[in-house]
Amino acid sequence: MTSHSERAAAFLKDPDRVSWHDETLWIVRKKRDRAAASVKEWENLREKASKLKEYVLSDLAGLLTEFERNATLNGAVVHWAADADEFNRVVLEIIKSKNARNIVKSKSMLTEECGLNHFLQDHGVDIVDTDLGERIIQFRNEPPSHIVLPAIHLKKEDIGELFHLKLGTDRGATDPQYLTRAARVHLREKFLNAHVALTGVNFAIAENGTVVVCTNEGNADMGVHSAPVQIHCMGIEKIIPKMEHLAVFTRLLARNATGQPVTTYTSHYRTPKENGELHIIIVDNGRTERLASIDYRDALKCIRCGACMNTCPVYRRSGGHSYGFTIPGPIGTILAPHSVPGKILYKDLPAASSLCMSCSNVCPVKIGIHEQIYKLRQELIRKGYGSFVKRAILKISGFVFAKPVLYDISGKMVRIALKIVPRFLIYSRVNTWGLERELPAVPTQSFKEWYRQNGSN
Amino acid sequence: MEAINRSRQIIFEKIRRATLTGGINDGLSQQPLVGTKSEANETSYNRFTESLKMAGAEIAVLNICDIDTYISEKFPGAIDLRNKNIWEDYKGLQPSELANRAECVVISGKIGVAENGAIWVDDTCFPERLLPFIAGKLILLIGEDKIVSDMHEAYAAISGTLSGYGVFISGPSKTADIEQSLVYGAHGAISLDVVIMKG
Incomplete structure (x- = not known):
């Protein structure tokens, strides 16, 4: 396997593209700064969000029980999955039980983490990613290079060429509006004929059993309301106690992610539609092991805004794929090494950091990302994983x-x-x-x- | 089913163990109260319209008595869901039928949020949940007196009355997934018109 620095070197071969990548993400970072500065109580909100997430981690069992009870009362079916394999099998079972063929999915990093797409394909089920960026990389058979901007590593010429091959757009056409319209037509057809719609979950509310999904494109809603069966997948840490706490997180999330005051759609799914089914799959997949680790537990507070990537001098110049892990950038660096219980993986990632602390400074839930990277480095050296030269x-x-x-x-x-x-x-x-x-x-x-x-x- | 219940048990057992060995404070005496208020000098009304413009929405401010004329002139053929008598015509329709019939939809919103231009609509505002998304043109109406300052106020108003489904909509559907170029009309509405009702 290649290391981060080798994969980064491959990305760096095209200096113009690297400069574009670097500058574009820095623009997103500046938009975030303006959005944050426009909210006078911003730091207070971050503090509240951090405390709320710490509370959640302290009472996960209680909150999950409350959520399960309320969701069930709402008419939802709650499933539990201990690991990625079980999660994939639960999804497949639901699909099989409905004889469903057309499956649409809106963005979910959890399904990427569990390798759901490949699992379903291996079992003869076709699943269509509907977020535009996700669809682009699905066509290219690539993983996302950013958790909020999945196709940020591509230029419009790449996408024009791809859509010419896949969707029959004009050869050489690169206008983003033209290409987006072509994707709209292509994906509308998928939505309208969907049997099952899958989404990720941004927040799950214990007090009323509701799941909340934030999108700009409206793809989660198009799928969920078109398909008779909706499935929402969440890690155990997505839970928050009350509806009022959503105010804190929705005020932070989009501002911190892209500089928008809020996502275009903030959707709250409580009951199934008439004659429809609503499934919620709650997944552990290594989260409880992290919960037991005082050193690395804080990473579970993450709300997946991607700001740590946009600000990271290493990420901006090495690209998301250089990390080789589902979640790239600083947050990926602290999630990857202990992502499989009992093993230490991605040992090269903690070195892919300048420890400049910018990630921690922009984190909306105040995860000490750089502190965890530092701890990981120490752990790796202590356990003898440093290179011979470095140790000498x-x-x-x-x-x-x-x-x-x-x-x-x-x-x-x-x-x-x-x-x-x-x-x-x-x-x-x-x-x-x-x-x-x-x-x-x-x-x-x-x-x-x-x-x-x-x-x- | 049995296997799934076993996983549930395993997960809860692991959480319990983590709570003991991970040194998590199991009994934080109380949940951190929110109690945050946004601070802004501008009036809510101005912030609301500014936020909507930023999000790509068109805005009209009208007296209640002028609204019907405005809609019939500017959006001829629009499906006006304020009229609940027509709801039966759309209930239970297949998505493809809805797509064919609902090019332009008028919906009455319940809460407007000044800080971000979001408008709350829920199951009590439309007969089918797909309608606000399948329409190419969406028109949302909101009473001037329904504008609140921030998301804290909005959720305080919603939390007791949450129906089966509800959504904050701020602006037309958008994407910037191709080279960060902003394009309206990714999957949902291509345009959003907001009518603020006075009086």
């Missing part, structure tokens, strides 16, 4: 830094060595730092020496 360097440095005389001598030696050793040795393969960078000019003396000469004046 850290060991030697620790030894030298602990002995002032040795430190002075080595400093002097390095200053001399850097002047006389040939370039190809200094910038050898061991020095990965030097691949893209030049070492600073070598000073003639150390600060200590300089201070001895000049400090007393």
Whole structure:
């Protein structure tokens, strides 16, 4: 398997595209800043949201029980799935029991996490992603590169070419409005003939058993209200206690995600439609293991706004696919390594960070993302996963830094060595730092020496 | 079914264990109260119209007595769902039939939210849930006195009276999934007209 830096290097081969990606996401970040600044009580809202999510994690069992009771009273069928495989099988069973063929899905990172699309395809069920960006990447057989902007890695020329092949749009046509209209016609046909509609869940309300879904396109509603059977999939952490708490989260979510004051549609599904069925699948898939970990539990507070990606200097320049995990960027970095209970995976991701803390600063629920990345690095080194070179360097440095005389001598030696050793040795393969960078000019003396000469004046 | 119940049991058992070993404070004495109010200098009315314009909606402000004429002139053939007598004509229709018949739909909204231009509509406003989405043109009416300042006020008004389905709509359906270029009319309404009713 390739590492983050290797995949990032592949993305970096097209400098124009990288600049576009970087600048475009930075524009989204600036829109977010303006939206946040327009709400005077913004910091207060973040604090409330953070506290609410902490409360939720402290009383998950109580809230889930209350939610299940109320949803059942509303006429919904509540299912439980311990892991991805069980989740996929529950969905398949519902589909099979209805002899359903046409399945539409609006955005759900949980179904990506569980690999639902491939599972259903393997069982002969065709599932159509209906969010425009999701449909684009489904046509390309790619995972999303961003949790809110799934096709942000593509240019309109790529999409024009793709739609020409898949939807018969004019060759060379790249106008976003023209392409969007073509997708509208294509997906309307899918909606109107849908037997089952699947959605993710942004928030589930314990006190009345309602699930809430936020979209701009209206695809969740088009599917849910067209199909006789609706299925909403959620992780156990999506629960919130009361309707009034939605106010805090809906005020934060869209502003923080794209800079809009609210998503175009904020839909509240409580009861099934007449003659319809409403299923809710509640999934664990490793969340309870995370809940038991004091160090990494906070990641469960995430409301999937994507702001940490937009602001991340590494994400913007390496692209979402470089992370290799369903959820990219800083939040993906802290979710990936412990995403499968009992294993440590994606060990390269904690290094894909400059620890600049920007992710934590924009997080609407105040997850200490950079702190968790730092903890992951320490854990990985402690457990012996660092590369041989890195471990050797850290060991030697620790030894030298602990002995002032040795430190002075080595400093002097390095200053001399850097002047006389040939370039190809200094910038050898061991020095990965030097691949893209030049070492600073070598000073003639150390600060200590300089201070001895000049400090007393 | 049995397997699913077993999973339920396993999940709850793991939550219980996590709560004990993970050092989570099991009994936070009370839920954090919301009690947040938005602060703004502008009047709710101005913020509401500004927010809607930003979201891509057209706005008209009319006296109640002028509304029928306005709608029949500007949107001839629109399905006016304020008239509940016609609801039976649409109940139980297949989505494709609704798509053919409902090009332009008028719906009376219940709450307008100043801070973001969102308008609340629910099961009591239309005979079929698909109607506000399947229509190419959507017209939402809202009484001037129904505009609240923020989402806190809006949810306070809704929470006791939530019907089977309800949605905040702010603007026409939109997407920016192709190179971040904003396009109206992704899947839902291509245009949204909001009529603010005075008097």
